[in-house]
Amino acid sequence: MERREFLKKCILVVAGASVPVSALTLIDPKKVLAANPDIQWAFLVDTNKCVGCGFCVKACKTENDIPFEANVSRTWVERYVYTKDDKRYVDSPKAALYGYIDSRIDLGRGEFKEIDPKNVGKAFFVPKLCNQCSSPACTQVCPVGATYKTDDGVVLVDRSWCIGCGYCIMACPYGARFFHPIAKVVDKCTFCYHRLSKGLDSACVNACPFGARKMGNIHDPEDPITKIIMNERVGVLKDEFGTKPQAFYIGLAQEVR
Amino acid sequence: MVEQIAQQAMIVHGEAWTIKELFTLPNEYIYWSIQIVMYPFMTGLVAGAFVLSSLYHVFGIEKLKEIARFSLVFSFALLPVAMMPLMLHLQQPFRGIHVLMTPHFTSAISAFGIVFLTYAAIVATEIWLVYRKYFVETAQGLMAMENRSMIDNGRMMIFQAMTLGAWDISPEAVEKDHKACTIMAGIGIPVACFLHGYAGFIFGSVKANALWMTPLMPVIFICSAVVSGVALCILTYVIVQEIRKYMARSKMARWATDTDAPNAEELEATKHTEVMISSNYLLYFMIAAMTLEILDLIFRGYTQVKSWDILREVIMERDFTKIFILQYGIGNVLPFIMMSLPGRTVRRTTVACVLVLFGVFMMRYNVVIGGQAFSLSFSGFMDYHLPIIPHDLETFKEGLFGALTVIATPFVLFYFINMFIPAFLKEESTH
Numbered sequence: 001m002e003r004r005e006f007l008k009k010c011i012l013v014v015a016g017a018s019v020p021v022s023a024l025t026l027i028d029p030k031k032v033l034a035a036n037p038d039i040q041w042a043f044l045v046d047t048n049k050c051v052g053c054g055f056c057v058k059a060c061k062t063e064n065d066i067p068f069e070a071n072v073s074r075t076w077v078e079r080y081v082y083t084k085d086d087k088r089y090v091d092s093p094k095a096a097l098y099g100y101i102d103s104r105i106d107l108g109r110g111e112f113k114e115i116d117p118k119n120v121g122k123a124f125f126v127p128k129l130c131n132q133c134s135s136p137a138c139t140q141v142c143p144v145g146a147t148y149k150t151d152d153g154v155v156l157v158d159r160s161w162c163i164g165c166g167y168c169i170m171a172c173p174y175g176a177r178f179f180h181p182i183a184k185v186v187d188k189c190t191f192c193y194h195r196l197s198k199g200l201d202s203a204c205v206n207a208c209p210f211g212a213r214k215m216g217n218i219h220d221p222e223d224p225i226t227k228i229i230m231n232e233r234v235g236v237l238k239d240e241f242g243t244k245p246q247a248f249y250i251g252l253a254q255e256v257r
Numbered sequence: 258m259v260e261q262i263a264q265q266a267m268i269v270h271g272e273a274w275t276i277k278e279l280f281t282l283p284n285e286y287i288y289w290s291i292q293i294v295m296y297p298f299m300t301g302l303v304a305g306a307f308v309l310s311s312l313y314h315v316f317g318i319e320k321l322k323e324i325a326r327f328s329l330v331f332s333f334a335l336l337p338v339a340m341m342p343l344m345l346h347l348q349q350p351f352r353g354i355h356v357l358m359t360p361h362f363t364s365a366i367s368a369f370g371i372v373f374l375t376y377a378a379i380v381a382t383e384i385w386l387v388y389r390k391y392f393v394e395t396a397q398g399l400m401a402m403e404n405r406s407m408i409d410n411g412r413m414m415i416f417q418a419m420t421l422g423a424w425d426i427s428p429e430a431v432e433k434d435h436k437a438c439t440i441m442a443g444i445g446i447p448v449a450c451f452l453h454g455y456a457g458f459i460f461g462s463v464k465a466n467a468l469w470m471t472p473l474m475p476v477i478f479i480c481s482a483v484v485s486g487v488a489l490c491i492l493t494y495v496i497v498q499e500i501r502k503y504m505a506r507s508k509m510a511r512w513a514t515d516t517d518a519p520n521a522e523e524l525e526a527t528k529h530t531e532v533m534i535s536s537n538y539l540l541y542f543m544i545a546a547m548t549l550e551i552l553d554l555i556f557r558g559y560t561q562v563k564s565w566d567i568l569r570e571v572i573m574e575r576d577f578t579k580i581f582i583l584q585y586g587i588g589n590v591l592p593f594i595m596m597s598l599p600g601r602t603v604r605r606t607t608v609a610c611v612l613v614l615f616g617v618f619m620m621r622y623n624v625v626i627g628g629q630a631f632s633l634s635f636s637g638f639m640d641y642h643l644p645i646i647p648h649d650l651e652t653f654k655e656g657l658f659g660a661l662t663v664i665a666t667p668f669v670l671f672y673f674i675n676m677f678i679p680a681f682l683k684e685e686s687t688h
Contacts, residue, residue: 072269076283090636095283108278108637128282137464143369144352145361163355164348166288167366173465175282175633179270184348241464257634 039152042218043247049212052125054099059207072178074189075129130176130189131245138168279637292346304453305486306332314442324531330680334671386438453482467564468628480546485617488610588616
């Protein structure tokens, strides 16, 4: 056979084979199921109930093997203080791991500011975690597909495949991602996927003594959490990025970013 | 021991060089540090060097012949270095190959493998076409030699391999090479621009980052890439010509003892014309780059969207020296004036090129580090402190010495590549 002839036949075989092979992917049963999954996990934070005790952060770090003293966390609590002279202070010392035991505001660089209690206009706590967005920016930018969205709506990281480039950290508008100090790969909140899949609540939901954190299946209309999300006024963080977050907040102030 | 490991584990990636101020989210650090500044800087040099060489090959600007060939070889030496900062920055460098093997195509970075390899193939092909005649002649010369030494045998084998079996050097065949070379250079320009434009896209498409997100980013990156590439080529060319002049005078190198070797005056004359013409192109691209950058800044200031408050504080106050004095002042305006004033000399142009390179580096720095200088909460700031004395692998890789390693590598590579693909050849061996 001539070389030219051989190459021609090769092209023909490849072109011919690609048609039936592509049909196989067209009827991928996993994709059919994913189009209409029974479960879509959503998170509900009632900011009115949060007192900033930090139990959720402790529980999360213990459950998910994040070094306790390391200055990163899958979940954290922010404190907002507005003074009567129209100033705004925010802090989250050590991600609120030890709660807000100090009344002074952490200004960074080792500086703290005492605020006169009489001058405080309003103050509140906002727990935060990964929003498990419906159209996540982080999974889009991963160059190797090491971070992905499961069919039930949770964004996970494959620790054996992550190359540690940090592009997803840059892409996340919520600062939910970080490098795990020991695993040396990207880490993030998984809604405690290992617990969810066994029918358990996530560690932070379990640890919250005031019921400020709740979780439910938003595709189940009978789920009490779904009912709250559907019937009450809830907000999401930074919707301007179009990521469609799945963590909903009751009592969200517009200054919370 | 266990305690030591536990202590080390406490330091999170990025914590060693980030100083946080006011309210920043707990997981926020300057994750993309000096190596990510080096990455667009180095790819920019690659793309720019190639564009300079294409000016001769595609547009037939004859006067640029020598610097064009030099920049082609130099851009080949720069190529592997474009990848180096990425590898040094990865937390899992051994998995870096995944980007090429299992690319996830929704990511801008995944294009890297394809664009980079295409570009590498084009540069390699073009070099081969330009130097094929030289390879064949050298290989034939070595083959005709009697009692070859070990080194000569090795060289012969390498040159034989480099001919790729194409031994025909009749005038028609060489003419064909020449045509193919023009086509390759023609394809190469858009690919080189794409290589760098997409580096800009990597930043410009990050919607979470208020400073980076602009569709102008790829265009700004391309223009400044050409600026930096041309400047580096002029600078290196001048230095190499000075060394050659010295060698020609003192007859230090083997080529200098040839009867038809260029003498110091001839070298000086070619250097002068080539530098003058290249620096004209440098000026044109500088105007484009500066216009776009200023346009971006003015547009942000004029539209004043939500992020402007914090951006204004970063640009106008915290990073004022880095942006307006170091980048625009010393890196752009000063060399621009130096080169556009009448009576331009090679020496003045060379100094201007050093400043231009510094300016483009500062531009990359201000984009990459400046983009991470403020918190996603818009209520706090992060300060970057470049690790100078390394105390572990991480502070070496992502510190001053890591960056210097990246800068030094292309020159070392050029030295070795130049042994087989000499950037300076007598006229008849190449085209």
